[in-house]
Amino acid sequence: MADARRVVISGRVQGVGFRAWTVATARNFNLQGWVRNCSNGTVEAVFSGEETNITAMIESCKSGPPAARVESIDQFSWKEEITGGFIARPTA
Numbered sequence: 001m002a003d004a005r006r007v008v009i010s011g012r013v014q015g016v017g018f019r020a021w022t023v024a025t026a027r028n029f030n031l032q033g034w035v036r037n038c039s040n041g042t043v044e045a046v047f048s049g050e051e052t053n054i055t056a057m058i059e060s061c062k063s064g065p066p067a068a069r070v071e072s073i074d075q076f077s078w079k080e081e082i083t084g085g086f087i088a089r090p091t092a
Contacts, residue, residue, distance in 0.1 A: 004033070004048035004078040009061055011071035013043045019088045021065035026086040029053040029060075033082050036089035044092070048082035 009018070014037050022035040022045055031053055035045040045061075047054045064070050 002032070002048045002082070003051045003054055004046060004080075004082055005054050005058070006044065006046045006076040006078045007058060007061065008038075008074045008076075009043040009045070009064070009070055010041075010073075012067075012069040013064065014041055016067035017065045018043050018068055021068075022061070023086055023088050025060055026057055029057045031057055032084065032086055034087050034089045037091040039091060046078050046082060048078070 019035050019037065022043070026033065026035070026047060029049065031047045031049040033046040033048045035043060038044050047057050058073060058075065061073055062070055
């Protein structure tokens with residue numbers, strides 16, 4: 001099973017194209033998983049793949065798309081298997 005990590009990104013991260021940017025960037029890093037907006041204004045994502053690619057993706061999330069203003073990224077372990085590429089999920 002590949003490494004996986006769940007992140008919760010806070011700041012001005014909704015309404016700025018963060019989900020679409022995350023999908024494109026995660027695919028560039030050859031990661032699997034998902035991203036979604038949360039009702040509390042954060043963005044949640046799960047990244048699965050090579051540890052170096054996960055780390056690079058999280059570093060990229062610190063900036064995000066041009067209109068975003070990331071204030072913090074909280075990281076959590078993730079044990080569930082991820083398959084099927086990288087997708088955007090509906091708001092939770």
